[in-house]
Amino acid sequence: MSTSPSPADPRQPPPSAGPATDRLAVVAAGGQVEPEVHERVRQTPAVLEIDRFNLWYGTKQALHSITMPIPHGKVTALIGPSGCGKSTLLRSVNRLNDLVPSVRITGEMRLNGDPIYDQRMDVIELRKRMGMVFQRPNPFPMSIYENVVYALRIDGESRRPVLDEVCERSLRGAALWDEVKDRLSESALGLSGGQQQRLCIARAIAAEPEVLLLDEPCSALDPIATGKVEDLIQELRGLYSVLIVTHNMQQASRSSDYTAFMYLGRLIEYGPTTDIFTKPVLRETEAYVTGRFG
């Protein structure tokens, strides 16, 4: 795996990557390219390790030997044009792809060292360790309160003070408490789209997950609701490890600490978000983030 120019030698010119389309052409022809993983990503302790992970839908390979650590306590964004595999990768992390009959995988993923695809891994237990929020808000048809404490209830928790405390803490964590504290018993379906999405985030963090997976969490929201959810993601920094898929590059640049650029199922470049959006190492990444293709 190649690395970015060492900080010890700042005068080293950037690698001559050739025209922006070179690597992309290799990938488009079915080839494999070495991803550019910045040193700083590898120096950060990982909550989740993805290790030479391949995935096929039937005969079509959707992920090609993805190797990337997801830093602990940080927000990591996956970006790339449609069909690059970013959602597939996200859904592989909590084994949602197990539900698709034709899926076959090789390689490994480890959550805090535990192999996710090990036969002994209990998928239900695994999913409890990860929260997931989807494109469209999916509150359960019950009260706001019951939505938030749902995970605790199914775990058998019934002590009211515990549930109350978790409910308030999670809603505060999701920046929703002030808006809903006087109507916790009302149906969650009466909330606006942006509120519903923040409720889903509150429900996800109520279980104190090790990783929070966000699959284009703002794509169904208007700009104001999007702004609120983005603010929330920034608030979650440091408290939770977040992996977010987004097709909105500005969202990735605003809300994440690290950004991974994927193309046709390959990891192309992965580094601190500031570097990816100010001085990416690869011309291919530069071409994508400046909107010259994709």
Place this chain on the structure above:
Amino acid sequence: MTRHIERQIGNLKEKIRRVGTVVEEAISKSISAVINRDVQLAQRVLASDDAIDRMEVEVEEECLKILALYQPVAADLRFVVAVLKINNDLERMGDLAKNIAKRVAQLEGAGPVDLPPEIRTMAMQAEEMVRECLAAVIDADPVLARRIREQDDVVDEARQKVRKRILAGIKEHPENVEVLLRINSITKHIERIADMATNVAEDVIYMVEGDIVRHRPEE
């Protein structure tokens, strides 16, 4: 189809090129006015400064517009930020040319004091640096930009030699002190022009490679 932002960036490049051309001409004329003691030419330099100021404001407005409306990232962002700084440096180079031109007018009638020969070396070197830094901007050429950083030492050395000569001249002919101080001031302005060309070169390196090399020793 060219994307809108690419057209805007193309226009900005053309605008900064024009500022550069006018500033380069002002510097070249001011130096020529010093060497040939040409007061009329110096007057023309003074007259051109307003145009440079106007162009500077225009380029700055253009940069702010692109930043606000397109939120550029990566290479586009670096280009706009570099142009914003280069534009500022070019305007200051124009001011220095104006200052040199003012001294030429003041030298008139001051009597026959020979210019130290190193002034010519310094001036030619500084002019070349200005020309090359503009070429480096337009061609986005970090190799040329690095060469310019090295050339700055040549100008600094020549400046020290001129300073020594002027000090010696003042001791020998104290009656010429005023004119010698004016000549000293001209060399200081020429040195500053070379410094600004170096700044521009450093911004070109940032623009192309994303590394801020300012305040770092030359490679």
